[in-house]
Amino acid sequence: VRREDHFVEKLRALLPPSERVLVGPGDDAAVIAEGPGALVVTTDLMVESVDFLPEEQAEMIGRRALAINLSDLAAMGSRPEFFLLSIAFRRERGEEFPLAVARGALSRAEPFGARLVGGDLSSGSATVVSIALWGRAPGAPLTRSGARPGDLLFLSGWPGRAAAGLRLVRRLAAFASQGSPPTPRFVGLSPEEERELLDAHRDPEPRVALGLFLGQEGIAHAAIDVSDGLGVDAGRLARASGVRAVLERERIPVCRAVASFADVEAVDAVDWILAGGDDYELLFAAPPETAAKLESARPEWGTRVTRVGRVEEGSGAVLRGRHGDRDVSDLGYDHLERGTPNHE
């Protein structure tokens, strides 16, 4: 069990039971009985030098902070409605800085009709952005805990792009500081592919429409957003459901840009995907008869869905390859550990 999951377990032990708390700490969002139905509520902190570089543009920080919260609601099959935005920042940056963060968050919220209703400002020695977002699930809220043996595992989009993008940002910064010529920098990586990786890191696309589809249709048994790495997040889904998640190596979708940059960096693209994090794709379990429906992506999802594995009896998350199964449930970012792959 990872340190942050261990923390959540200890925290849960402190909480008195409450009939109205349908899902408490430990899933992508909380679910609270409220009127006819339930509120689905999430919150995420973004911290300078941990989640973004000090030189990141304010609007991009705001867009990303909202996106990661939207992704949590998507993983619960829910429609975002309202959010709070709090910002700590160095006073010398002036009022324009938090306004630009807010503009970024608003630009991310607008397509989904989510409204900013309040927040707080404080000075501080580093930028910290905290968002709380809530909405409602049109169907039963989708949790991490309903996967059953026999289900298939599906994943949206092209994982690993965000981790590759972050590494590319660092490489470009290092080149720039050495006065290298700006282009071409990476053999085998086109300017479009560079852009694709950088965008995936800086401005990830939350899978709100796909999450709502899953929630409305009721076809997924369990879902999680892949924020810390496919390995650890598959392990979390497995643990919450009391099953084993089997990721099939040859099914993991690797886009050309990730494959090319993995070559440049001399790493295994699949390992990158397992440990990478920050992708904000949805991993979900659904019965085999839904596969055709899911693999024929709808335009409004904005991405494809790939079958990446299956749910079996047992525990943990494994990568199944030609040489057998490898435990991958500990690959990925732990917010309480040091020296994890993408967040030095």
Place this chain on the structure above:
Amino acid sequence: VRREDHFVEKLRALLPPSERVLVGPGDDAAVIAEGPGALVVTTDLMVESVDFLPEEQAEMIGRRALAINLSDLAAMGSRPEFFLLSIAFRRERGEEFPLAVARGALSRAEPFGARLVGGDLSSGSATVVSIALWGRAPGAPLTRSGARPGDLLFLSGWPGRAAAGLRLVRRLAAFASQGSPPTPRFVGLSPEEERELLDAHRDPEPRVALGLFLGQEGIAHAAIDVSDGLGVDAGRLARASGVRAVLERERIPVCRAVASFADVEAVDAVDWILAGGDDYELLFAAPPETAAKLESARPEWGTRVTRVGRVEEGSGAVLRGRHGDRDVSDLGYDHLERGTPNHE
């Protein structure tokens, strides 16, 4: 207009209208139409070295973070129900640190039945605690904007104690660093009075029961919690209501501990109260016929209520004394300005 209020005005200009947002940014909490009635939602950040000293105990940080959010809901006449708690902290402090922050918040929440339902953890270079808290108003939510000429102004408790307590903390730290004997330190300040001031600063008591009484009875026209100083917060209530707030100097309640420590420090206790902040008392406007009911405090309020002034036509907040009126609407803490009284 203060810089942080200016920020809120600029932010509001960015927000599209929404029928469900009954009160948006700029009051103590937001009010959102939700089911039969409305949700009342607030959030506050607490930042190390800004809102608390680096050596503050984790549990106390959690208690205070929850208290200031509870105070916002109290000022809206609302009952707290659920909260989210996010914590950024230095990893070397270990898991015990955020757990102690959570225990502190839970200990503050428990008497009011407010439940922790989620949150987020991150590493960071300084401690930042972010809470989002929501509940419902049993009556119509109380805002800052309903005060009318002819209303009286009332204030709970003994303002100025928190500001005095913070100064006392600093004095004690300075004495300790000089190797002075621990007691007696301040002529005219008993150990009980020292404790009273330190407690008011470290562990303020949100006026939840009083706020609920005001909300349920519908006798207050407007309310605000005094978080930044009686001067600036009276000015905010006046501005939101389109009236003038008149604080009568001889009515401002000055407890013995504040008076004694103000003597020691050679400051005017009333100026301290106007500019002090962090008191989390409720300032509210109510018609004259309610005065008897309000001034005969109920035990469950945990404090007294004092009539401190009146609402007149006009604008701004003034202190009315023997020598006329003095504008006090700019006295207090501005989170975007430097060198404000109690938050160096």
